[in-house]
Amino acid sequence: MAVAVSRGFGLARPGWRANLDIVYTIIVSRLKIISRYKGMLLMEAFLPIMFAGFPLLLGFAIGGANAAQNFQRNTGTTADYRLYMLIGSCVFMVVTLMMWLIGYWIRREQETGTLESMYLAPAKRFYVLAGVTTYAFLRSMMIFVIALFLGSLAFGVNPLSGNVLLAFGFITVGFLPLWGIGFIFGAFILKIKEANSVIQLVQWVVAFLMGIYYPITFFPGWMQYVAASFPPTILNDGIRSSLLNIGNLFGGEWWVPFALLLAFSLILPLLGYEIFLQTERRLKRTEGVGQY
Amino acid sequence: MNRGHGLGREDLAQRLQTFWEMSKKTIVEFSRYPIAFVALFAQIFLIILMFLFAAIAFTDPLTEMEVTLPATTEGAATLDWLNQTTTVLGVDYGSFTVVHLRAEPAVVQSIQARSLEARELNAGLGQQIAGVMIYGFVTNMFLSFTLWEIGFSIREEQARGTLESLYLSPASKFGSLLSRIFAITIFTGIMCAAGVLMVNYLVGGLAFQNAGFALLVLLLSFSGFLGFGFVFAGISIKLKESAQFLVNGTQFFFMIFSAQFFPFGALRSLHPGIVDYVSRWLPVSYSVDLFRSSLLGFPAGYPELADPATEFVIVLLFGILSPLVGYVVYRYVERKARKDGNLGEF
Numbered sequence: 107m108a109v110a111v112s113r114g115f116g117l118a119r120p121g122w123r124a125n126l127d128i129v130y131t132i133i134v135s136r137l138k139i140i141s142r143y144k145g146m147l148l149m150e151a152f153l154p155i156m157f158a159g160f161p162l163l164l165g166f167a168i169g170g171a172n173a174a175q176n177f178q179r180n181t182g183t184t185a186d187y188r189l190y191m192l193i194g195s196c197v198f199m200v201v202t203l204m205m206w207l208i209g210y211w212i213r214r215e216q217e218t219g220t221l222e223s224m225y226l227a228p229a230k231r232f233y234v235l236a237g238v239t240t241y242a243f244l245r246s247m248m249i250f251v252i253a254l255f256l257g258s259l260a261f262g263v264n265p266l267s268g269n270v271l272l273a274f275g276f277i278t279v280g281f282l283p284l285w286g287i288g289f290i291f292g293a294f295i296l297k298i299k300e301a302n303s304v305i306q307l308v309q310w311v312v313a314f315l316m317g318i319y320y321p322i323t324f325f326p327g328w329m330q331y332v333a334a335s336f337p338p339t340i341l342n343d344g345i346r347s348s349l350l351n352i353g354n355l356f357g358g359e360w361w362v363p364f365a366l367l368l369a370f371s372l373i374l375p376l377l378g379y380e381i382f383l384q385t386e387r388r389l390k391r392t393e394g395v396g397q398y
Numbered sequence: 399m400n401r402g403h404g405l406g407r408e409d410l411a412q413r414l415q416t417f418w419e420m421s422k423k424t425i426v427e428f429s430r431y432p433i434a435f436v437a438l439f440a441q442i443f444l445i446i447l448m449f450l451f452a453a454i455a456f457t458d459p460l461t462e463m464e465v466t467l468p469a470t471t472e473g474a475a476t477l478d479w480l481n482q483t484t485t486v487l488g489v490d491y492g493s494f495t496v497v498h499l500r501a502e503p504a505v506v507q508s509i510q511a512r513s514l515e516a517r518e519l520n521a522g523l524g525q526q527i528a529g530v531m532i533y534g535f536v537t538n539m540f541l542s543f544t545l546w547e548i549g550f551s552i553r554e555e556q557a558r559g560t561l562e563s564l565y566l567s568p569a570s571k572f573g574s575l576l577s578r579i580f581a582i583t584i585f586t587g588i589m590c591a592a593g594v595l596m597v598n599y600l601v602g603g604l605a606f607q608n609a610g611f612a613l614l615v616l617l618l619s620f621s622g623f624l625g626f627g628f629v630f631a632g633i634s635i636k637l638k639e640s641a642q643f644l645v646n647g648t649q650f651f652f653m654i655f656s657a658q659f660f661p662f663g664a665l666r667s668l669h670p671g672i673v674d675y676v677s678r679w680l681p682v683s684y685s686v687d688l689f690r691s692s693l694l695g696f697p698a699g700y701p702e703l704a705d706p707a708t709e710f711v712i713v714l715l716f717g718i719l720s721p722l723v724g725y726v727v728y729r730y731v732e733r734k735a736r737k738d739g740n741l742g743e744f
Contacts, residue, residue: 145643156650160659161452167664168527169456179459187455303434310444319452 120228128229132237133244136211140245147249150203154195154253155260161191161319162261181321184350189263193349194318196254197342200277201284201316202309203246204239208288209295209305211238216296231386232379235292239285247277265349272348272360279367280341286374287337293378293385316342322355337370408568416569420577424551428581439589442539446593449531449659450600457524460485460500466515467495476512484509526697528601530661533690536590538658540620541682543582544627545645549634551578553641556634562741571732572725575628583620607695615692615710618717619685625720632731635741656683662702677703681716684709 120128140147165187169176174185184190215221224234258265291308298304315333317324322333333339334355344363347354356362408416428435465480467473473495480486484501494514501509510516555561564574598604626648634641652658655676657665662683665672677683684701688709691700701709735741 149643149646156654159654161449161455163654163657163660163664163668164449164453164527164531165456166667167530167660168453168524169458170667172458173456176456176458180455180457191452298433303431303437307437307441310441310448314444314448319448320455324451324454 125230125233128233129237129240132234133241136238136241150199150249151252151256154192154199155257157195157198157318158191158257158261162188182323183321184352186263186350188261189265189350190346191319192254192257192261192263193265193346194342196250196257197338197345198313198316198318199253200246200250201312201338203249204242204284204288205291205308206305207242207245208238208292212292212295231383235289235379235382239288242288243281268349268351270349273345276341276344276348276364276367279364279371280337280344282371283337283367283374286378289375289378289382293382296389297385312338315339318342337367337374340366408570413570413573417573417577420569420574421580424578424581442589442593443596446532446535446597450528450597453527453531461503461506462500462519463506463509464517464519465497465499465509465513467497467513469493469495479512480509525601525604526694528597529604529694530690531659532594532597532604533693534658534686535593537619537686537689538653539586539590540583540616541623541652542649543586544579544620544623545630545649547582548575548578548627549630549641549645552631553634565736565741571729575631575728579624579627605694608692612689612692615685615689615713618713619689622681622685622713622716622720625722625724628721628724628728632728635735636731652680652682656680656686658686662687681712681720684712685716688713
């Protein structure tokens, strides 16, 4: 009891230290849980290599000895198509994990019956979500680095020949819009419940739109605009253009996609959080958040 | 009472009735999750589209042609023009001048207008590769659903606590396993047909020959896949949650080594040993190869692993033996779990 009281907030309002502690506790608890499933982590690290491997084999079959030349001519990007696809697959993994981990976390809490209990805790939802999204980012970044390293060895490419610092900048800035998308996605799962199927569908829509195997210039005109206004596409394009030393979708200047991502970083997390809160309020008034 | 079997033994009609009731249960479950169903349909189209775009990125942007010109001054003038506008790979002089070249698609019509005969050498290659991809994808869909559905539904029954009760009923265990995949197989068939039609529309016509034979190969292959499904159902009872990783791994293994999205030639170009020491030893490879080769009309170089008769014998044996072996494995694991008392544990 004494321990519980000493660790609770009592009637006081939690300060910044307590809020930070919420974020930290959630990150640690999620990391502890995932450390029990080492096979899953291993599988996730290999998935981007598999995703990149299929189109590469298709490319060998179609292009033969001219695969690199054909790819460069058709896409107007680079002859280093192996690294092009590997980067696309790794960025896709980051994006999909951000959505999957947040959506699945909500669903899991609903199913295990702990979501409503969490709402009774004197912790602000923002910090709880910040903990989950930060954990999702840490896990996806770890997978990104491992997959890029192993994939580079498997495909015989060098991912460090381009502007690594700029790529790192893109990842850092691109994380915030993904955070916002994660909130929106979480709200959606809270509302419609069928997490698995929705996540699966959305992850393929994302993969299609962000062009993990091809530049979005392959799309018809209107679809190019839709895809280009999607933060994961800009993130993917930014990382690719910096690591491969090629032009980007927005005319070659690195700061254009960077500024766009920065703008999304300011808008999307706030928008996503607001949508999450609204959905949550509506659900609390009707069937309750724990129903699944 | 009147729907049970009492002390009597089940006859064929009763077995069929039980099977239908069990399958109906799966259909009712599906109908409760319409979003999941729509999502499944949509994601299949998205995957196909992604692979098609990836394939387009590697196609030869130039048209390879064999052009026949008259051996006259007019022909010589056309040859000069061809030298300026295209990449001439070789010229054969004789009673006619035959030019082998690579040209931009924009000038193909002008070449055809200026020559006696102009033949596109790489015409139809795109459709052939699209056929290899989509027909391989069809086998992948059936294999994936068989691997996932039986084991996954057993796992669900474990979690819900209904698996042990189910074993107390006098219903056929084989029928129970089969009914879990029956409905999804019909849906998979419809989805695959829609996917093939979409690719057919997008690439401007797919080869679709020997449909009857291909259907027989698909049925035999599906029967063979069932064997894997039964084994994985047994593994799910034994390994519980961890079985998912194994299914995932197996799925990717077959995707790559049974060349479900690309020709075996692509694997061979990486290393001939991959095909000779891995792919050739997998019956699934022969199912994939024979199914798509027959639908493509056995073009030159297809089937890639063996001649059609040999491949058919392998697929036939696979279709007959695999479900029997798979079921024996499943029953062994299940009996052991019942003896140990952990059938319903999850």
